[in-house]
Amino acid sequence: xxxxxxxxxxxxxxxxxxxxxxxxxxxxxxxxxxxxxxxxxxxxxxxxxxxxxxxxxxxxxxxxxxxxxxxxxxxxxxxxxxxxxxxxxxxxxxxxxxxxxxxxxxxxxxxxxxxxxxxxxxxxxxxxxxxxxxxxxxxxxxxxxxxxxxxxxxxxxxxxxxxxxxxxxxxxxxxxxxxxxxxxxxxxxxxxxxxxxxxxxxxxxxxxxxxxxxxxxxxxxxxxxxxxxxxxxx
Numbered sequence: 001x002x003x004x005x006x007x008x009x010x011x012x013x014x015x016x017x018x019x020x021x022x023x024x025x026x027x028x029x030x031x032x033x034x035x036x037x038x039x040x041x042x043x044x045x046x047x048x049x050x051x052x053x054x055x056x057x058x059x060x061x062x063x064x065x066x067x068x069x070x071x072x073x074x075x076x077x078x079x080x081x082x083x084x085x086x087x088x089x090x091x092x093x094x095x096x097x098x099x100x101x102x103x104x105x106x107x108x109x110x111x112x113x114x115x116x117x118x119x120x121x122x123x124x125x126x127x128x129x130x131x132x133x134x135x136x137x138x139x140x141x142x143x144x145x146x147x148x149x150x151x152x153x154x155x156x157x158x159x160x161x162x163x164x165x166x167x168x169x170x171x172x173x174x175x176x177x178x179x180x181x182x183x184x185x186x187x188x189x190x191x192x193x194x195x196x197x198x199x200x201x202x203x204x205x206x207x208x209x210x211x212x213x214x215x216x217x218x219x220x221x222x223x224x225x226x227x228x229x230x231x232x233x234x
Contacts, residue, residue, distance in 0.1 A: 082233040084137060085233070088137075095166075100168075102126050106130040107144065142207075147159070189225055207232070
């Protein structure tokens, strides 16, 4: 979902990307080398696909999609956090360090049990799993975006540049700007994706930014890994 593969399944989160049949330029490396880093990356206005890859749905590789809001469990991270906000629909994601300024679209789970990725025809768009926590609300909010498409780099092409301590913001429909700090960023094989760890609900307001990573496997038309950026409200 990040850009290129299937979609992260909050129940199956291994492939937040969804590349169906991408050939030619458009991979993150190609984009950086060949000048495909687009106007979208310049604050024109980020998680994909869980997570999303390029054109299809964010695939899963593990079998655990983000659950709908239920009871919460304590977060393992004892860092101080901002007070939880009331539920409100996210409208825009801003990550200054990597020049992301993108609108949101709501993501749902498909009949096959996978998280649907954002539409692949819009490279500057991120998706939010609307049955889970809203960004800023207590719990784990899932945000996915494509890393590339068949024709160009996409919104999360530079997600791998984020590091602990970096900040990002989610504008919300209620007019509140929810500010987050990055706790960690990790890459996981899609065939061994830690769904419980990534999607488990938390007591404090947290966010997961998800996209595709690793090598692009032309045989299966998908990336081999998912990048997950962990963050919490400050």
